[in-house]
Amino acid sequence: MSRIVTEAAQAFSFSRRAMVLGGAQVAVGVVLAGRMAWLSVAENERYNLLAESNRVNLTMIPPRRGWIIDRHGAPIANNRTDFRVDLIPDRLEDRDRVLGELRQLLALTPEDMARIQTDLKRAGNFTPVQVAENLDWERFAAVSVRLPELPGVQPTRGFSRSYPAGAAVAHLTGYVGAATAEQFKETRDPLMVTPGFKLGKDGLEKTLESQLRGTAGAKRVEVTARGQIVRELETRPDKQGRNVRLTIDLGLQEYAARRFGPNSGSAVVMDAVTGDVLAMVSMPAYDPNSFSDGIGRLEWKMLSGDDHIPLMNKTLQGLYPPGSTVKPMHALAILRAGIDPHRRVNCSGVLQVGTGRFHCHKRGGHGPLDMVGAVAQSCDIYFYTMARELGYDTFATTVRQMGLGQKFELPFQSQRYGTVPDSAWKLRKYKQKWTVADSVNASIGQGYVLTNPLQLAVMAARLAQGREVVPRLLLDTPHTPAPSMGIDPEMLATVHKATWAVVNGGGTGGRSRFQGLPGIELAGKTGTAQVRRITMAERRTGVLGDGAIPFRMRDHSLFIGYAPAAAPRYAVSVVLEHSGHIYTAAPIASDILSWLFDRDKAMARLEPLEREWGGDVQTRMAAQWNTFQAEQAAPVASVPATPADVESATNNVVDSAANQSQPDPAVAQSNVTDRTE
Amino acid sequence: MKRINQTTSHGLGFVPAPLAKLPWRVLFLLLAIGGFGLVVLFSAAGGSVQPWASRQGIAFAVFLLAAIGISRVRMSFWQGVALPAYAVITIMLVLVELAGAVRGGSQRWLDLGFIRVQPSEFMKPAIVLALARFYDLLPAGEIRRFGAVWPAAAMLGVPVVLVMLQPDLGTALMITAGGLTVMFLAGLPIRLFLGGALGLAIAAPLAFNFLLHEYQRNRVLIFMNPESDPLGTGYHISQSKIAIGSGGIFGKGFLNGTQSHLDYLPEGHTDFVFATMAEEWGLIGGVLLITAFILLVRWGVGVGVRAENRFSKLVAGGLATTIFFYVAINLAMVMGLAPVVGIPLPLVSYGGSAQMTVLGCIGILMAIDRENRDRVRF
Known part of the structure; x- marks a missing residue:
């Protein structure tokens, strides 16, 4: 007799506990839906930004420096077109093979190779590393046509500084060079580590830097997580720096x-x-x-x-x-x-x-x-x-x-x-x-x-x-x-x-x-x-x-x-x-x-x-x-x-x-x- | 509930009786969830049925048919095999351990020569069946005695420890949750669970320090603070939250997810499939999917409530809750509320084993439902 009562009690207990269980499950479901609403509504803006910064890769275009001209307008320092080859470390698949081929194609010296290795060690995954600059068209083209077999290699057309009068103006203009690691640390300006970017190191190039530098352009590209470019979104051209006219003849x-x-x-x-x-x-x-x-x-x-x-x-x-x-x-x-x-x-x-x-x-x-x-x-x-x-x-x-x-x-x-x-x-x-x-x-x-x-x-x-x-x-x-x-x-x-x-x-x-x-x-x-x-x-x-x-x-x-x-x-x-x-x-x-x-x-x-x-x-x-x-x-x-x-x-x-x-x-x-x- | 059942069994006279007798309401829910899953997998593959949607579709169809098949098996059969099946699977878990020890590495699979099986996956429904059978056999008056607790605890403890040793924290968690649910529904004193919860609160830090593997401990730590490791394990959680959060209310639109299509979201077709879905379908898609799963689980629990005998009641409640835990743990993980433990989203995530387990559970639930209805009719 007692057993039957107990079984009935057990069945009743089961129903009650099943109700509690079902209620708890619905509650968890509501919590999960609430969490999702929090992420997608309340924090939507933040996550949208993060998704965009994932998707879009901003590449800086180094600005062309302003010219330094003499009193009659003749160029003391100007820019000439320059063919350059960079490496994107993250996209390198077989580093040694690619570097080996580049060495042959570009006739790189052991000195160059040592510098590239050092730079590669220092650079982040997506920071391009310069392989060679001031290339003639033939060598540039030789790399360009072999691009499919050279993942991670990026040939670029840029500008480099030129002083037509050479040594005659050396102490007047000074010279330009890549930014140092300290300069990057100081400014946190990504332009500092963009290949091809040079800033004044001495002379007028240094003291007139703010006028000569110009504003960097930017290229926005959509990239996958592996850094592969899907398409170009938009390009903002660089703004050349101001020309500086000297009293020099x-x-x-x-x-x-x-x-x-x-x-x-x-x-x-x-x-x-x-x-x-x-x-x-x-x-x-x-x-x-x-x-x-x-x-x-x-x-x-x-x-x-x-x-x-x-x-x-x-x-x-x-x-x-x-x-x-x-x-x-x-x-x-x-x-x-x-x-x-x-x-x-x-x-x-x-x-x-x-x-x-x-x-x-x-x-x-x-x-x-x-x-x-x-x-x-x-x-x-x-x-x-x-x-x-x-x-x-x-x-x-x-x-x-x-x-x-x-x-x-x-x-x-x-x-x-x-x-x-x-x-x-x-x-x-x-x-x-x-x-x-x-x-x-x-x-x-x-x-x-x-x-x-x-x-x-x-x-x-x-x-x-x-x-x-x-x-x-x-x-x-x-x-x-x-x-x-x-x-x-x-x-x-x-x-x-x-x-x-x-x-x-x-x-x-x-x-x-x-x-x-x-x-x-x-x-x-x-x-x-x-x-x-x-x-x-x-x-x-x-x-x-x-x-x-x-x-x-x-x-x-x-x-x-x-x-x-x-x-x-x-x-x-x-x-x-x-x-x-x-x-x-x-x-x-x-x-x-x-x-x-x-x-x-x-x-x-x-x-x-x-x-x-x-x-x-x-x-x-x-x-x-x-x-x-x-x-x-x-x-x-x-x-x-x-x-x-x-x-x-x-x-x-x-x-x-x-x-x-x-x-x-x-x-x-x-x-x-x-x-x- | 009853009204719908009557409509399905009597209202459509032109439908052949075996078809009409199918639980259409739950089948519709399953087809909706599974179908939506295929749509998401189609998008995850970049708008292609290959390689995931097609295979998943075939597997879904096969397992769903199998579930309908299982639904015709009488519960007395399960009553009979519950304990032997539990024993066999436990032995397989031991064998997995041994094989792993012999090969000098951890492993979850057992290679039987013609097929590779993952015994821990079978243990999820098996522990529910076995414990239900145990309480079914236990005289009602014994339920408040110690004898109602320790054998069940032992039956639960052995496989959990074996799975932890693999090590597979997620599955161990699932087995524990399924077992505890059956013990709860069987009527063990509430104070045991409250005491257990208290004990867990004390034991958790100890287990964290001494029981968990280094990588598991890291996952828990990173779960607490995903930004601490944005490129390592925390990457999964961070990217998943970005995908869900950037989806907004209405989503970015079908095939327009950037997180998944540009490969920022790892495991976007398996464990993190919900994030893939949420990015394109937004909060609307997420709430619909959660609602569908809650309805499915409620149906399962309801089947248990209506069941006549104790074994069926406990099995239905346990299996429905097992499905619930799949969903809840996966979603909590994907939304950054739980550590990454590797539990897929049933019926949506690409992969056979979870689908097999869940549709197997549903098959048994449908079997109980069928017996309930037969009883109602006669």
Whole structure:
């Protein structure tokens, strides 16, 4: 009986529990439907975005850089079509086989292969890795037709930077290169890792980067999870960067670069009226084209090891004692101090100041000279005497007005401004009192005085015009005439008479007189900057000729000038480092300026010179490279130079150059300055 | 319920009696779910009946016919084979373990030479039948005694441990759920289940640390935070949620799913077929499919409620709930509510074994339903 009841109870219990179970199942069903509604309604937007970002792959198109053009519109830096081959790591199926075939098709070097392997390791799955750029059509086509057997290979047509003038503009433009890993980390800009994208690494390319870069384009493609492209959705073209117009005259710039020949040095040509920098040349230089393609370790080694320092922009970073080029300016300072220009000083070849004996460059002395004669003959004793009488502090004001030691706003990252010393400066820097010997040394542009070649050109321009000319490099704003410096026209006329006499009146610059330019005369001042201390032993045995001492110990040769002498328009400064000959800078400056008046004649004078030197800049650079390669016949290191290496090495070069041209205080105080003209 | 049955059995006089006697309502539900599944598989293959929709269609037809065949088998037969079948399948599970040990790796299949079988799949209905038989044999008065619990617990524990060893967490879970359902329906004291739930809450962290395999533990961890491993195991869940979420209310349209067609969704035709469906048919498609499954399961439970004898009641409730667990675990997994355990969506996911199991269950349910109706008629 009890069993039947229990069975009935069990059946009842089953029904009740089945109901609970069914209810729970419906509840779970509702929860699942609710969850689905949450995903597809409440979070629909978010998941739609995620689905889109899955489906759509955005490929950046590197923007074409803006051109850098000269004052007449000629391209200093432009873009040329470039065939490139990239790899998409994720789509590579048989990496070794594909790389092997590419190596054959594109004739890749072991150096290239090592770089590709490194890049592949670093790149994400969908980040393209560059295999080769600047391919000729044949090699590009060879890869393109074999694409079906080369999964993951992507041939692309892009643009690369080109500098038609090559080394002549290297220190002006700088160069471009791929972004570094640090730059990518800093900006998180995917453009940084897009193959073919280059940014400015030095010079104007770097400082004008924001104007030159432009806006990247983008290609949207639908891709599968394996990265296979299904179809192209849309393409937004890139926007080319802005063109930048410089005050540079490319023809003059190239001529100046060639005119230097195998010498090491710099030239700055300015429009003395507007301040426009027409040429700014530092030679020897590197080829910015090969730098922008990524320079090899060996080429880098050659450039950094060259004692002519091709990696330094000497016009802004080189500091030199200006030597006798300061004498016209000092003459102005003397006039302003109230000295009669006709007062004569007798030069006996040596001047005793305290315990020191100061020599004139002319051993026997010049005899009695007035101001014009002293500048023309570059007599040291005249200026020693005036400095001893007036003190260098009197000069320093005028010297600073003329632009020495002045900072100019130019779009370059590193400039060195030099020193215009005076008694306060010396006390601050060395905790020592200014001596008469210091004044005497500074009076002929030696001792503590240091300047860069651009400042020398500014000095020449200001002396020529009597206006506070400021150099400018970007031709972007209308020119406003420089304010007058308030110099007494009579004093200026005296100085001009002196600088005219240097070149045309039997002075030290006679060899730089314009030839075949009737009615146009050059005015200027020569100079020699002593690099080393002349020992007493040498003095006893006779000073050695420059040819007999090592390159780095030889004197610098300088020239500043302007033309036409009668109505100054152009100013120039030329510094020849360790030239070995005293008067070498003047003829170069003369030829460079003459180009502005008659380029055919200037070119005609260049031709025989270049034949003598072994060809133009490009030919000689190629020859140097071949010789160097032959010398380094040992196996080539396969690791390419990284931009970081390049930068740090450049800094080293700059520093060593600075050390080298920094005046030895001992020299300054040694009372031995007899090698100026 | 009754009204519909009467309509199907009496209302259409021109239909031959054997056909008219078929449970058309549930057959319609099955055809709707299976047919929709074929449509989804057609899309998953990029708009092609090859390779999945065609084979799935054939398998569906064969298993559905088999289920109708099974529905003619009398329940007394199942009553007789329940325990022997359970024993045979348990032995097969042991053999799988041994074979795996011999080959030096885990395996789920048993190669009988002419066919490869996966015994754990059969265990899902077998445990329901066996436990139902056990409680059928148990005198009603014994149900509140300890003797009603431990043999059942042992019968359930042995296959679960064997399947866990394979290791197949999903199937072990399914077997446990099926067994517990039968024990619940059989009338074991509620406090046992509440206590068990409490014990599980304590034991789960321990099991997580000591019982689960490294990859299973990872799956659970990644389930908790799928974004922690967006390209590894979490990739499945993330991409599945993207597919469902981007579908919206109305879906992207038939054949327009990007997640599935561009291969972002892994296993889009098997375990994650629901995501493939949801991307193209949206919330509407999902709710319809969930409703269809709930109706199917409710029908199964209802069959149990109407059944006369205890064995049939327990079997119907257990099998219906087994189907429910298939659906619930799969959907929870696909929508990111459960770890990825590898349970397919029955009748929709491509693949034979789950379809075979589920249609087998339905066959037995139809057999019980048939006996119920026969009883009603006479």
